[in-house]
Amino acid sequence: MRIIENSRLVRFLSFFAPIRIQAITLGQNIYFRHLAYEPTLRHEKIHAAQWAECPYLGFLVLYAWYWVKYFGLTLDAQGAYHNIPFEREARAHQNNPRYLDLRKPQAWKGYRKPPLF
DSSP: OEEEOSOHHHHHHHTTSSSOOSEEEETTEEEESSSOOHHHHHHHHHHHHHHHHSTTTHHHHHHHHHHHHHHHHHOOHHHHHHHOHHHHHHHHHTTOTTHHHHOOTTGGGGGOSOOOO
16 A cells, blocks of 8 residues: 655545545555545545455446435535445544454445435
8 A cells, every 4th residue: 555645636636526635545545635644544544445345447436326326316516425335434434543454345335325315
């Protein structure tokens, strides 16, 4: 796993996102807008585990599919992002330093049903 701080990539991608991106994981590389911050690093490490479970471009395809699905239901770009199962799992456990040690494979599947909009 590589951690890249002060990444221009993150600033560039934020231009197209419905939220201001602080970090992004692409495969096993984690890119930070500024310096790595521990809860955000844990959040992104959870995404790295999710990437490993969805080979090749599977993570990106599923991520985009869930965003489109929830955006279609709500017409709310930020709400759709917050309901993506990958994001829900990572957000729920980003403050738990032991989560990755205890995490079951494909745990994100338990977050597929979003809370009520």
